[in-house]
Amino acid sequence: MAISSDDSLAAPLGRPQGLGELFWVFNRLALQGFGGVLPVAQRELVERVRWLTREDFLELLSIGQMLPGPNVVNVALMIGDRFFGLRGAFVALAGMLAAPTVIVLTLAALYGHFAEQPAVAGALRGMGAVAAGLVLATAIKLAATLRRSPLGVGLASALAVATTALVAVWRWPLVWVLAALGPLALTLAARRLRR
């Protein structure tokens, strides 16, 4: 990937001095990310340590979103790989996951002990309702992008509704749903794009 030649920011780009710095930067940004690390990652990597231009970050993100798996984890892997190869990829991933994993599993263990307490069970139910709201908000945001779909808004919406019905209402196994709708969606998209 080319480092963009017309960097809008005047100062030259930096790079991690070693694997240690790579680990600590990803550790720091992961621990700041409540309910999602992506916005923090953009701020830290592009504006604070300046290892990437904004264009670089967007490009990595769009690749990360096209691939299966967690976007922000894919981005960490690709950045580590870019600077230090395979070792760098794993160090960036470890930095991103190590401390948060310890924290979240400690919470899970504590929850296991106190799950019987009505206040704790209630708090989790309330948090669960908010979590559902957050996921639905993300779905609504993404649904708005279907207006620009090469499939056309009608077809894209129909596919989204069909997926929701099969998965949420009829509780089909996901593999069946993707086997049924995936090839259809890809064929239609390819046909529209070819025109």
Place this chain on the structure above:
Amino acid sequence: MNVLSLGEYVELIGHFMVLSIIAIGGAITTAPEMHRYLVLERGWMSDAQFTGSIALAQAAPGPNILFVAVLGWTAAGPWGALVTMLGIMLPSTTLALAAARWGRARRDTLAVRAFTAGMAPLTVGLLFSTGWVLTEPTRTSAVALVLVVGSAALLLRTPVSPMWLIAAGAVSGALGWV
């Protein structure tokens, strides 16, 4: 927490490896399938435990993917967390590295563009499904409905941090309103 046999662990990691491959748009899109498998098919946790696990992970710092570790922990303790995390991570990380090295040049080919355009509506449908499945334990509660709709609306219309919304949900739940 359940004690799993070796065969069940193998099946668990296999199931999550398949989910890793089909999790376009993040692992949370496959949550309905995890729910179908862990709650309905296996009975390793209740509806409330499933949604609680995801809520717990969202309240903690770090990548959202860690909800998978909490689900594994709830299903089968530390080994469960390790197995589900390995399963969900291994295939997608391998693909991401391969793509980073060889896929860039091919990003504008018809096949890749058709794949992205075709999968987008399915991803949206999966996210709506996830939201719906997460409301399962609290569907009869009016206050919970207000929390669901209110937090979605606030997130869409204001720059509020999700942290405050989760905190509000925790407080109203702890007070016994939900």
